[in-house]
Amino acid sequence: MTTLLLDRPELYEAWFPDPDARAAGFVADVAARFGAPGHRLLDAGCGTGRDAAALAARGWGASAVDLAPAMVEHVRRHHPAVDAAEADLRTLDLGRTVDVVTCLDSTLLALHDTADLLAALRRIAAHLVPGGLLVAEMRNGAFLLTADAHVELLAGETERVRRFDGVEYTARTLLHVDHAAQLLRRRRTWTWPGGGHTEHTAWRLLFPRELTDLLDRAGFDVLALFDTPGPRTDEPWHADAELGTALTRDRLHVVARRREETR
Ligand SMILES: C[S@@+](CC[C@H](N)C(=O)[O-])C[C@H]1O[C@@H](n2cnc3c(N)ncnc32)[C@H](O)[C@@H]1O
Structure with missing residues (x-):
């Protein structure tokens, strides 16, 4: 499935500007706070690659994958510091591991079937060293599935x-x-x-408990699940922010650690 914005990366960035690199700052802070074992990153569903590029500029070893050919082409052309590849998360196989995988702005929820979500999470786990972190951000099913139609x-x-x-x-x-x-x-x-x-x-809507169960089945322990703050919430993220764990708001942020053994 493609859309105008996935075919036109420059228009995507104009449509969803992130001039202060909030998403990358969020990832860097979360990785430090939850003890990422190192600074090798894979941005899974990277879009234009701007988050991976901002992390590369902070000294991370950044790689990125996306399903959309125009996005991967854009990353290669504009962000040579990022090692970019075209891949489907369900079958991802780069043949190497990293310390942190990011999956931001509801990328996971493009997978509608539970079997596809599980396949993608297992492939992500396979690309993490034991103890490596998955940092994901997405719409919150607990908010949207219970929301009043007038929100x-x-x-x-x-x-x-x-x-x-x-x-x-x-x-x-x-x-x-x-x-x-x-x-x-x-x-x-x-x-x-x-x-x-x-x-x-x-986009698939997941209740937090469903997400936790899928992560567990894929070989992860969930370290944190919070609705605020985050890169796309009204409350700005800061390094020692208190995490909102009521999970009643629009966005869900999850930090999960790959166990020694994946299943
Ligand atoms: C909403 S965009 C988010 C892009 C980027 N993570 C960001 O935060 O700006 C979702 C991205 O996920 C990619 N995507 C969707 N399904 C995918 C899949 N199965 N495997 C890899 N990438 C996928 C899309 O091509 C798109 O670039």
């Missing part, structure tokens, strides 16, 4: 306009929760002068 995120179609490279892009987006399938579904209609199309995308 801002689900309240109706939103419109956003952004000028990029001299062209005005308009996106009209409607999100809704498909409770039976445990999916957050999105219909987005793009228009720009002389063009446009409609995309249908979805």
